[in-house]
Amino acid sequence: MKLKEGFCTQKIAKGQVMVPLGNADTDFRGIVRSNSTAAFVVNCLKEETTRDEILEKLKNTYDAPEDVMAKDLDEVLEKLKSINAISG
Amino acid sequence: MKTLIETDSMIGKILGKQGYEEDTSYRLLSWCGYIDVGEERLLHNYMTGKTLVMEPGEDHDTKDLKPELIADWFLVPEDSNDVQLLEELRSAMKLFDYKKGINSFKILTTTDCNARCFYCYEAGIKKENMSRENAEKTVGFIEKVRGEGEVTLAWFGGEPMMNTEVMDIICRGLKDRGIGYASVMTSNGYLFDEEQIEKSVIDWNLKNIQITLDGTKKIYNKVKAYTDAEDDPYERVLKNIRNLADAGVRVNIRLNMGAGNFDDTLKLIDELSAGFSENENVSAYVSGLFQELEKDDVTLKKDLSEKLIIAAKKIADSGLDRPKIKNIHTRTGGCMADNDNHIGISPSGKLMKCEHFIFDRLVGDIDSGKDDELSKGWKERMPDGDLCGKCTVRPVCYRLEGCPVSHPCDEFEQREFTLRKESQILKNWELINRKGAKNVELTAVSDNEIC
Numbered sequence: 001m002k003l004k005e006g007f008c009t010q011k012i013a014k015g016q017v018m019v020p021l022g023n024a025d026t027d028f029r030g031i032v033r034s035n036s037t038a039a040f041v042v043n044c045l046k047e048e049t050t051r052d053e054i055l056e057k058l059k060n061t062y063d064a065p066e067d068v069m070a071k072d073l074d075e076v077l078e079k080l081k082s083i084n085a086i087s088g
Numbered sequence: 089m090k091t092l093i094e095t096d097s098m099i100g101k102i103l104g105k106q107g108y109e110e111d112t113s114y115r116l117l118s119w120c121g122y123i124d125v126g127e128e129r130l131l132h133n134y135m136t137g138k139t140l141v142m143e144p145g146e147d148h149d150t151k152d153l154k155p156e157l158i159a160d161w162f163l164v165p166e167d168s169n170d171v172q173l174l175e176e177l178r179s180a181m182k183l184f185d186y187k188k189g190i191n192s193f194k195i196l197t198t199t200d201c202n203a204r205c206f207y208c209y210e211a212g213i214k215k216e217n218m219s220r221e222n223a224e225k226t227v228g229f230i231e232k233v234r235g236e237g238e239v240t241l242a243w244f245g246g247e248p249m250m251n252t253e254v255m256d257i258i259c260r261g262l263k264d265r266g267i268g269y270a271s272v273m274t275s276n277g278y279l280f281d282e283e284q285i286e287k288s289v290i291d292w293n294l295k296n297i298q299i300t301l302d303g304t305k306k307i308y309n310k311v312k313a314y315t316d317a318e319d320d321p322y323e324r325v326l327k328n329i330r331n332l333a334d335a336g337v338r339v340n341i342r343l344n345m346g347a348g349n350f351d352d353t354l355k356l357i358d359e360l361s362a363g364f365s366e367n368e369n370v371s372a373y374v375s376g377l378f379q380e381l382e383k384d385d386v387t388l389k390k391d392l393s394e395k396l397i398i399a400a401k402k403i404a405d406s407g408l409d410r411p412k413i414k415n416i417h418t419r420t421g422g423c424m425a426d427n428d429n430h431i432g433i434s435p436s437g438k439l440m441k442c443e444h445f446i447f448d449r450l451v452g453d454i455d456s457g458k459d460d461e462l463s464k465g466w467k468e469r470m471p472d473g474d475l476c477g478k479c480t481v482r483p484v485c486y487r488l489e490g491c492p493v494s495h496p497c498d499e500f501e502q503r504e505f506t507l508r509k510e511s512q513i514l515k516n517w518e519l520i521n522r523k524g525a526k527n528v529e530l531t532a533v534s535d536n537e538i539c
Contacts, residue, residue: 010180013173017102019183031101 001088003045003080015039020085028083034076037062041076045086051077089142089153092130093516095160096137096417102180103136105159114163116148118170121480123510125517132513133162134483135174137417139513174418174483181420189235190458194242194424194432195226195258197251199446203276204313205302207344207377209444209492210246218435222454223254226433227261229454235429238268241292244432244443249279251435252287259292272296278314278321280328289335299329300342303352304359326363333369341370341408343399346377347388350395354402361406371410374399378493386498393500397507404511411515418483425488426467431458441466444492466490473497481506 006024010017016039018032034042040061044054051073058069080086094100119135122142131140131148138160148157157163164170200215201208218226230239239262243255255271262269271292277299280288288294302311305322314321333339341360345353353374364370376396380388403409424430425441431451432440439452441463451462470487473496479485485505487494497505 008183010176010183012102012176012180013106015104017180017183019180021183033102033104 001086002048004085004087007085026084038076089140089146092139092141093415096415099136106161108158113166115166117162117164118478119483120162123513134481135418136161137415177418178420190233190431191235192240192430194244196244196434197248197254198246198435200250201247202314202316205311207379216435217251218254222437223257225454226258231265241269241271243273247276248273249275255292270295274298277325277328285331285335294337296338298340298342300344302344303349304356307352333367339370341372343374344377345374346380347392353399357402365407372403372408390500393504397504413516413519414512416484416509416512419486422486422488475502481509484509
């Protein structure tokens with residue numbers, strides 16, 4: 001899976017915002033605001049990757065129980081899918 | 089504490105509420121400032137646009153207020169990099185610029201002018217009029233590049249009224265193609281008569297005109313030195329201002345002031361107040377002659393800055409500033425030069441980003457279109473001056489490196505600029521108190537949001 005073309009991110013304070021530009025293949029026209037962990041996931045999706053690869057990177061970066069991280073990751077991915085931001 | 093004006097909607101959606109971190113020391117964001125209003129104090133956040141009314145005894149250190157002040161970015165962690173935060177916000181806001189297309193066209197009908205103002209930046213330039221052919225091509229260009237909705241035509245010159253034929257052609261062409269438009273104009277106001285005023289309203293859909301006055305009758309007529317004056321130009325222009333306003337056109341009178349015409353400017357404000365204070369379509373503002381503001385003479389600039397403050401206050405006291413509620417928050421652009429929504433068209437059909445550059449630093453033409461690479465050069469920002477780093481009003485200041493009439497402030501200019509912004513915030517307070525309005529929110533973006 002990968003973040004679709006046309007979704008643009010900008011770091012802000014300790015988080016990140018993401019908006020679909022005009023060429024993005026989505027009906028969503030709003031702002032996705034992410035905390036630092038969600039931003040980490042979004043940034044992983046800028047290259048072709050898998051859920052398990054992202055989880056592995058999360059484990060290598062953050063100090064939290066794996067099941068908590070997996071749950072958070074799935075929630076973020078679900079939200080990104082709901083606005084048609086991920087391909088594959 | 090209560091809210092006078094809410095955070096700008098787009099900024100609020102980008103920033104969200106700031107989370108509270110335990111064991112963190114907080115301080116006032118560098119871009120917040122207090123303004124006294126009697127026993128109360130306004131606390132304005134120039135980054136977000138939110139204004140709070142603090143009751144006697146309250147300030148940003150009041151313990152009970154901290155959660156709300158942190159959530160709304162008035163307080164930030166002690167180690168916050170405020171400049172970085174502001175620039176990240178600007179970058180995020182700019183992500184929304186792509187949608188607009190070009191909807192604003194500054195059209196120079198001619199570079200010729202019937203006045204000979206000594207301070208004119210166009211003095212001595214080549215005189216050229218837009219041809220009928222270029223007017224027709226301009227219609228085609230607008231049709232091709234415009235974004236959604238109505239387009240705004242800003243008639244400019246020289247004196248745009250010296251070539252009204254091309255205005256007729258362009259407006260008729262747009263109407264024939266079903267393209268909605270409204271006009272604004274920058275003019276000396278001399279060449280209007282009753283017939284032209286009727287035409288400006290009906291055919292050009294003129295909504296707003298800026299007319300410059302340089303002083304009372306004697307000084308005005310001397311400075312303008314019209315080449316075609318048949319009567320008393322001052323009286324004629326005042327009559328045209330009245331007739332335009334009565335026809336429904338909003339007339340914004342610009343009072344050009346240098347250090348030498350301060351006293352006369354104050355007299356002029358009295359005259360305008362007597363003649364137009366009851367006419368809601370007439371407003372006025374004072375502007376310093378940029379030739380004097382650009383000089384490296386600190387004494388002169390200090391003197392002019394102080395005089396500008398006095399003249400602006402006199403205009404406000406007369407009611408001629410026609411105050412409106414306006415949210416003062418982070419800017420993402422300087423002027424038309426770095427605005428992708430705007431383009432200028434010279435009489436010869438060249439595309440320009442600044443009216444000070446009609447023959448060079450062009451960005452294309454109406455035949456081949458806009459060159460985006462050339463346009464990028466206009467977006468370069470001016471490096472910070474000595475005072476920018478901690479300047480409270482930094483978010484609302486955005487200066488371009490290529491601007492011929494701008495430079496980093498000295499302390500006097502910084503004070504004048506800050507006072508202008510504080511004055512607008514005070515007007516907001518007065519207007520909201522007068523009208524009884526609450527929690528005014530002035531802009532909006534999509535409500536879709538995932539956090």
